[in-house]
Structure formats: C-alpha cells, structure tokens
Amino acid sequence: MINMAKDLIIDDLEDSINKKIYSQDYSTKPIIEGVQLVELKNYTGDEGDFTEVMKFVNGHLENIPDFSVTQINRTLLFEGSVKAWHLHLKQDEIWYVAPMFHLFVGLWDIRKNSKTCNQTMRVNLGGSDSHYLYIPRGVAHGSANFSNEDVNLFYLVNQTFNRENPDELRISWDALGAEFWSPQRD
Numbered sequence: 001m002i003n004m005a006k007d008l009i010i011d012d013l014e015d016s017i018n019k020k021i022y023s024q025d026y027s028t029k030p031i032i033e034g035v036q037l038v039e040l041k042n043y044t045g046d047e048g049d050f051t052e053v054m055k056f057v058n059g060h061l062e063n064i065p066d067f068s069v070t071q072i073n074r075t076l077l078f079e080g081s082v083k084a085w086h087l088h089l090k091q092d093e094i095w096y097v098a099p100m101f102h103l104f105v106g107l108w109d110i111r112k113n114s115k116t117c118n119q120t121m122r123v124n125l126g127g128s129d130s131h132y133l134y135i136p137r138g139v140a141h142g143s144a145n146f147s148n149e150d151v152n153l154f155y156l157v158n159q160t161f162n163r164e165n166p167d168e169l170r171i172s173w174d175a176l177g178a179e180f181w182s183p184q185r186d
Contacts, residue, residue, distance in 0.1 A: 032109040033116040034136035037123060038063050042099050042130040051130045053096055054156075064134055067092060070160045075153050077103065077145045082181045084142020085171035091159040093141075095133045097126035101151040104144045106180060111138035120176065122184070126151070140171055144181045 010018055031037075043050045055062040061069070077083060084106060097103045107121040123133060135141050145151050159167060173181065 029121070030116065030119060032107055032119050032121050032139055033111075033114045034134075035107060035121065035139060036064065036134040038132050038134065040130035040132065049099065051099070053130075054094075054132065061094070064094070067094065067134070067156075068158055069156045071157050073155050073157065075155070077143060077151045077153055079145055079148055079150055082142070082144045082173055084144070084173045084181065085140040085175060086142065087140040087169050087171070088137050088159070088167045089169070090137060090167045091157050092137050093135045093158075094156040095125060095135065096131075096154045096156075097151060099126055099128050099130050101149070102127040102147045103151050103153060104146055104181075104183070105133060106142050106144070106176075107135065108140040108176065109138070110140050114138070120180070125153075142173065142181075146183055 010021070013021065040051050040053060056069075057065070059068060061067045085108065087110065095105065103125045105123040105125055107123065109116045109119050111117060125131060125133060143153065161167075
C-alpha cells in the first residue's frame, strides 16, 4: 500500500513513463518590442455582452496616442485557413476579434535594429476574452483559424491603402516552418 502522506519524487514513478514527463512552462512569454496587447473589459448580462473596443481622445487612440486611424477594415477568415506572412514598412495596425470568435495570431520581428529582432510571438485573440493587438511596422504578422467557424477580423490602420503603391510585403507562410501554424500541444 502506498503511503499518501509522503511526498513522491520522480524516481517513485513508473520508469517507462518517467522519461516522458516534463513540466509545463508557466513563465511570462517575451513580447516583441513595440507590440501591445491591450485587455478590454467585456460586460456580460442577461441579454448579451458589451465591449468598449476603443476610446479616442482628440482623434487619437487612448492607449496608443501616436496611432491615428485612417482606415478600418474587416476580413473574413475561413475555418482552417492560414493567412501569413505579411508586413508593412510605413503602416501600423491594430487587430480586434470579438470574444465569441477565436483567432491565432503569429508575430515575427524582422526589424534589424529592434531589441527583439527575430523573436516570434503567438497570441490568441477572442476566445471569450476581449483584447486588441497593436502591430508596429516591420513586424511580420499572420493568422490561423483553428476553429470550426469563419472568423471576422477587424483591423485599423494608420495609412490609407494605395493600390498603385501598396505598403504590403509578403513572406512565405511556412518561412518559420509549417509547425508554427499548428496548435501547440502540452
């Protein structure tokens, strides 16, 4: 009979399983320089929910005062889709996904002079939470829709789109490996 009052050590566990055991990393993940994930309060009531998505002061976003909105866009991301990588040299973006949806976002800092050059980030938007994500110019970004439904992504930009001279560059979706766009498993 095992004495339940005594703490165990790894050697007290079955050898064939012991080699497969690991500890999950609960440390705070590093953030790419300039990226901001702004938490929003989602108010839920008997009839639905409500989120103050963004507040503006004198035409500028409250939490990112240097960001001046010139265009608001929406895109529909089909279930199972991967849309990556792209970046901008002149434009910053803010992404928002409503709490009832879920979207995985990948970020990759490819700015030579950034303190976080070559660092990547994995961020989940929506999924019962309410955040918006600020993506500075030079940070490659993309998304994967792991859910079983289409997802609406709203994004604000500080440069108006110009079809004759688009500020949009692309990198192959699998430049960091196809596994980057797969759900991480414990």
